[in-house]
């Protein structure tokens with residue numbers, strides 16, 4: 001049985017009260033931290049010193065999503081501070097295999113993300129180097145954007161390739177995940193769901209996490 005994971009994105013949380021915001025998502029599987037550099041994406045969020053403090057105060061594992069250039073240089077620092085997984089963009093890494101190996105050798109899971117227009121096929125040979133493949137379901141850079149349904153065939157192809165490989169690679173989707181769109185993403189084969197506005201925009205973020213997980217699990221169970 002595939003267990004569905006819900007990783008709320010603190011991009012939609014109150015940045016002035018991050019510790020308190022973490023306490024509002026106790027049922028989450030991990031906390032998704034969006035690092036943006038105003039170069040790879042047209043937005044700027046936070047970097048190593050702030051993520052280090054989040055790691056120190058968080059009871060949840062950190063799922064770091066790096067939307068930054070020169071991932072080869074910066075990503076290992078996030079593994080060193082103790083992040084459970086570090087996901088770099090394929091488009092921003094000069095040597096993705098070397099980088100994934102470095103992340104794993106430090107003790108973090110290695111994730112690789114693909115922008116919506118980046119095809120998955122050229123990267124399927126790298127599955128053995130990865131613990132997580134992230135298919136972006138919005139253009140990276142901002143929360144609150146609508147889910148791109150045109151990504152569903154890509155999610156399906158990635159899920160089939162992962163199943164065929166027999167490798168324990170998690171298939172993550174990020175962007176526009178709601179109680180509605182999570183059904184389609186889960187049906188297509190995603191197993192880890194990032195949700196920012198659907199969680200932190202809810203009156204009770206923890207209840208939103210529970211409901212998203214139930215919806216995803218229902219879709220996975222129905223697919224079988």
Ligand SMILES: O=C(CO)[C@H](O)[C@H](O)COP(=O)(O)O
Nearest residue numbers: 140141143144175176196197
């Ligand atoms: O990586 C991201 C944006 O680039 C965020 O993780 C994502 O957008 C989450 O926010 P929402 O659920 O509101 O779309």
Ligand SMILES: [Fe+2]
Nearest residue numbers: 034065174194
């Ligand atoms: Fe993200």
